[in-house]
Amino acid sequence: MAFWIFMLCLSYCSHPALSAVQSTGSASSNSLADSARGPHFDTSASKNVTALLGKTAYLNCRVKNLANRTISLQVSWVRHRDVHLLTVGRYTYTSDQRFRAIHQPHSEDWTLQIKYPQHRDSGIYECQVSSTPHLSHFIHLTVIEPDTEIVGGPELFIDRGSTINLTCVVRHSPEPPAYIFWNHNDAIISYSSSRGGVSVATERGETSRSVLLIQKARPSDSGNYQCNPSNARPANVTVHVLNVANVIGEHPEAMQHGGNQRMGSTVNVFALLTILLLNSYC
Ligand SMILES: *[C@@H]1O[C@H](CO)[C@@H](O)[C@H](O)[C@H]1NC(C)=O
Numbered sequence: 044m045a046f047w048i049f050m051l052c053l054s055y056c057s058h059p060a061l062s063a064v065q066s067t068g069s070a071s072s073n074s075l076a077d078s079a080r081g082p083h084f085d086t087s088a089s090k091n092v093t094a095l096l097g098k099t100a101y102l103n104c105r106v107k108n109l110a111n112r113t114i115s116l117q118v119s120w121v122r123h124r125d126v127h128l129l130t131v132g133r134y135t136y137t138s139d140q141r142f143r144a145i146h147q148p149h150s151e152d153w154t155l156q157i158k159y160p161q162h163r164d165s166g167i168y169e170c171q172v173s174s175t176p177h178l179s180h181f182i183h184l185t186v187i188e189p190d191t192e193i194v195g196g197p198e199l200f201i202d203r204g205s206t207i208n209l210t211c212v213v214r215h216s217p218e219p220p221a222y223i224f225w226n227h228n229d230a231i232i233s234y235s236s237s238r239g240g241v242s243v244a245t246e247r248g249e250t251s252r253s254v255l256l257i258q259k260a261r262p263s264d265s266g267n268y269q270c271n272p273s274n275a276r277p278a279n280v281t282v283h284v285l286n287v288a289n290v291i292g293e294h295p296e297a298m299q300h301g302g303n304q305r306m307g308s309t310v311n312v313f314a315l316l317t318i319l320l321l322n323s324y325c
Pocket residue numbers: 078080081082110111112113114
């Protein structure tokens with residue numbers, strides 16, 4: 044609407060009759076103004092785009108009143124960075140085969156498809172209509188990457204006998220990761236090993252989380268822990284289990300009742316793994 048008024052002002056501000064039409068804003072004068080208006084962008088359907096690294100991106104440009112009985116105009120896409128002409132109408136001009144023009148006959152949408160987007164593709168793209176003077180609408184493309192983080196890293200200090208709680212967060216992955224594996228000093232952590240007291244809980248979604256709990260930390264639990272999501276970069280932390288002499292002495296009950304919890308967590312891990320496997324094959 045603001046754009047429309049702006050366009051009218053540019054063309055007709057000095058024209059008293061049209062200024063009056065604009066200010067009354069009745070339905071009949073609106074349609075009169077609209078046909079006189081010529082081509083314009085539908086900015087609500089031509090928005091900025093955030094794309095995932097490597098996942099096909101679509102930049103849309105919707106142009107109203109592009110063609111009429113007397114005139115037919117072209118819509119082009121230009122990369123702003125190097126003023127590189129990418130597409131004209133339905134034709135792709137660039138030799139970079141990742142770019143493609145998409146347009147269905149009689150549609151108002153002129154779409155620029157970018158396959159395998161990279162960080163360097165981030166920037167401004169111009170949708171241009173070949174009127175005189177030409178019309179431009181600018182669309183910002185931002186290419187983002189999946190990001191993996193272990194909360195509290197890169198180094199964690201844990202008292203001997205307490206619980207190691209590592210939370211791995213995966214953001215901006217194209218899909219929730221099918222699985223998130225944990226490694227300790229390069230070996231995959233086995234939740235059913237004789238160590239016991241090890242459990243993991245995974246929550247998958249737009250942001251995914253995997254929480255690794257290791258009960259009653261021992262010095263041998265020290266070292267590098269790595270979180271490995273199936274479709275994002277790994278992250279790691281270094282855990283130092285501090286040998287605080289009387290921690291265990293202060294909590295004898297934790298020593299005695301740990302065994303039951305261990306059974307419980309092993310069962311939970313199996314349930315979780317089953318759910319994860321089912322999810323990844325559906
Ligand atoms: C067709 O579009 C051109 C350019 O916008 C405009 O000048 C002309 O008046 C239009 N003609 C009709 C019949 O709508």
